[in-house]
Amino acid sequence: MATGIADRDVRLGRACLNCSGQFDDLFCACVMKVLNGEHCIRRFEPGAVIAMEGLKAPFLGSIVKGVVCQEISLADGRVQGVTLLSPPDVIGNPLHDNSRYTVTALSEVEVFCISANAFGKLLYDLPLFRLRFLEMKLSDLERARNWLTVLGRxxxxxxxxxxxxxxxxxxxxxxxxxxxxxxxxxxxxxxxxxxxxxxxxxxxxxxxxxxxxxxxxxxxxxxxxxxxxxxxxxxxxxxxxxxxxxxx
Amino acid sequence: MATGIADRDVRLGRACLNCSGQFDDLFCACVMKVLNGEHCIRRFEPGAVIAMEGLKAPFLGSIVKGVVCQEISLADGRVQGVTLLSPPDVIGNPLHDNSRYTVTALSEVEVFCISANAFGKLLYDLPLFRLRFLEMKLSDLERARNWLTVLGRxxxxxxxxxxxxxxxxxxxxxxxxxxxxxxxxxxxxxxxxxxxxxxxxxxxxxxxxxxxxxxxxxxxxxxxxxxxxxxxxxxxxxxxxxxxxxxx
DNA sequence: CGTAGAATTGATATATATCAAGCCTAGTGG
DNA sequence: CCACTAGGCTTGATATATATCAATTCTACG
Structure with missing residues (x-):
């Protein structure tokens, strides 16, 4: 890949080379240093509802362990599955206070949680983190669009x-x-x-x-x-x- | 919205307050200054194929005028429509050399084009541009996922x-x-x-x-x-x- | 071993696709 | 300016895939 981003610092993307990635490749040691303790780990039992569509999202976080699914419900009860999440996928959107999806733990789940403010700070201060997050979201977008062909055709x-x-x-x-x-x-x-x-x-x-x-x-x-x-x-x-x- | 990003500089997102937005709100005057002439405008007639799925993308750019559609084809010819684009939507993905979609002009179209390198530079150097792009892609992602409910349910x-x-x-x-x-x-x-x-x-x-x-x-x-x-x-x-x- | 939720299977209904014909409409040329 | 044409749109008859309704049957778990 010889894109503009790649030329610059894409090496830092998938796994941070500057540190031994603690937790996972999104919240590596470099990120943890900037975060300076502002985080917690939350645990969920299988079947636990982590967030409800339309309601205030309880946190922003990255999955450390387990599998999670996100679904959208229509007014009449029809449900559409949207994503299966596994480490190090992100739960929540830093640009919205409310969850767009109903988020359910499918197994025993652990999430590395930080506040929206801390997330914004990381995005602002760390080129590495910012790039990694953009990369994740661009590939989420591609996968969602490929899924459209599954449902439509x-x-x-x-x-x-x-x-x-x-x-x-x-x-x-x-x-x-x-x-x-x-x-x-x-x-x-x-x-x-x-x-x-x-x-x-x-x-x-x-x-x-x-x-x-x-x-x-x-x-x-x-x-x-x-x-x-x-x-x-x-x-x-x-x-x-x-x-x-x-x-x- | 009281998210981490909003607190910081989201004001700069939807329309740059520092300048009178030339072209559109993605490539405002501030962005143009950094870009320093490294761009061109491309025009397409209705029906023109702007990019072909799987082939090298001809450019990265933001639509200035007109309407464009992106489609995905399956091997046997089935086609799934993916997005309708209008100003200031972005054509192309800074992380891929090849186009994921077949991109077609639906009207007379003008695109503000820059190289992948220049795009990477903007993303790297300008917090404003970077935030705006992330914002666009996060909302693309949401719209794609909502569209899943349309096709599925x-x-x-x-x-x-x-x-x-x-x-x-x-x-x-x-x-x-x-x-x-x-x-x-x-x-x-x-x-x-x-x-x-x-x-x-x-x-x-x-x-x-x-x-x-x-x-x-x-x-x-x-x-x-x-x-x-x-x-x-x-x-x-x-x-x-x-x-x-x-x-x- | 018994139970409850999950999965399978069958019979039937229904929505949408397919195939086929004919009809508009915008654009072209006489 | 009008008739002609080609591509796009509509409509109908029929086929087909998938949903719905209704029993069983399986599996994991207590």
Whole structure:
């Protein structure tokens, strides 16, 4: 990459080279020094509602541990899943007092929290932090727009395949425990929530799992741990090809 | 708003108070001074393809005049509309050399263009510019996520109503010319492209215009200039209520 | 082992896509 | 100035994907 930013200080982005990153690569030791103790760690149990759409956001923070989901609700109760967050994703928007999303812990979660003021200070004082945050938000934007193609233009099988691949990329594969080489992905959400992300019903999600199973791509029967037999094929169905040209 | 950023220098965001904004509120006179002549204006005819998805982006720039659309294509030719751009929206991503979208001029368009290096310099040197850009991208992100609810959870009538309201908000109402008080919105896109934005076919778009017409909400017969009889009702159908709680 | 929530499966309904025809409308050239 | 044309729009008939409603069945957990 030879962009203007890259030429200057993009090395400082993904992981701060000036320090051994404490907590994670957003709040590294350099950032912590400027922050000077103005922070706290909050913990949430699985299922805990961290923020409510439209209400005052309780804090700004970066996830240290666990998985979180953000959803938007319509007036009549319809729900659209928006993002799955994992470390070091940011919860909250420094430009808004109110949360735009309902934010729910999907596992045991820890968040490194700072005040909006402290966040503003970091953004203002630290080129490194500012760049890293901009980088995160630009890639959030790209992912959200790619997701539009999923909801607008893909069939239910394609959508489900897309979600499984993205979850695998985001949360990683699980190790089976027994010494086999099989690929497992743990989906941290119910079929209903999968449906909320994919704009379809729980029943259709279930049926599409069955279809993918009959095709020999994966197995998910009644469980949230998915065994993947043919990851390449799954990527193809999803319309994702990370080995070559970026299709999505 | 009493966020950390607002406390500091958000006044400089939406319109620079230090200068009389030349061109627009992104490239104000202050920015121009730092830029020191390193820019050019590019013009495009309606229908011109400004950038192609996956190929090297020709420039970074801010729209000065006209309307532009960004679309994502799938391998098999399906197209998803992503954004409608109008002044002073930014074309291009300072962190990528390649365009993520196919970018098309919908009218006569002028773009204030600078090099990626110059863009990086502005981002680095000018807190004002940097904040404004972050602000733009955070609101792009919010709009993209709200659009997810449109594609994932709304019926075709609701989707169409949503699009009309958003276009009206973005591009503004047209004045009828004759002295009537009627509201007109000029849609800068064909039914097919409307469909690409809404994840539906041209035919369904057309049918839903007819439905809205039968309901007495608007009239669009065969034309891109839409007459709106009941804007409030349109907003209600769209699930947008800008006079009160933010629903979308 | 029993229970409750989650997941699957089936039958049917419905919204939207697809295919196909015809109709407007703006722009062109005689 | 008017008829012609091409692209865009509308409308209809039909097909199809997905939703909805309704039982079971599975799984994790007490």
């Amino acid at each position: 893909r069939s239910s099988t394609e959508r489900l395949a897309y979600l499984v691949v993205r979850v695998a990329q985001k949360i990683g594969f699980s190790t089976p425990g027994n010494g086999t080489a099989d690929l497992f992905v743990h989906l941290p959400i119910t079929r209903e929530r999968i449906g909320a992300f994919l704009g379809m019903t729980m029943e259709t999600v279930s049926r599409e799992f069955t279809h993918l199973e009959r095709k020999g791509v994966l197995s998910a029967r009644g469980s949230r741990v998915i065994k993947i037999f043919d990851y390449r094929r799954l990527e193809t169905i999803a319309g994702i090809d990370d080995d070559g040209g970026t299709i999505d | 709304r019926s075709s009538t609701e989707r169409l109503a949503y699009l009309v309201v958003r276009v009206a908000q973005k591009i503004g109402f047209s004045t009828p010319g004759n002295g009537t008080a009627d509201l007109f919105v000029h849609l800068p896109i064909t039914r097919e492209r409307i469909g690409a934005f809404l994840g539906m076919t041209m035919e369904t778009v057309s049918r839903e215009f007819t439905h809205l017409e039968r309901k007495g909400v608007l009239s669009a017969r065969g034309s891109r200039v839409i007459k709106i009889f009941d804007y409030r009702r349109l907003e209600t159908i769209a699930g947008i209520d800008d006079d009160g709680g933010t629903i979308d």
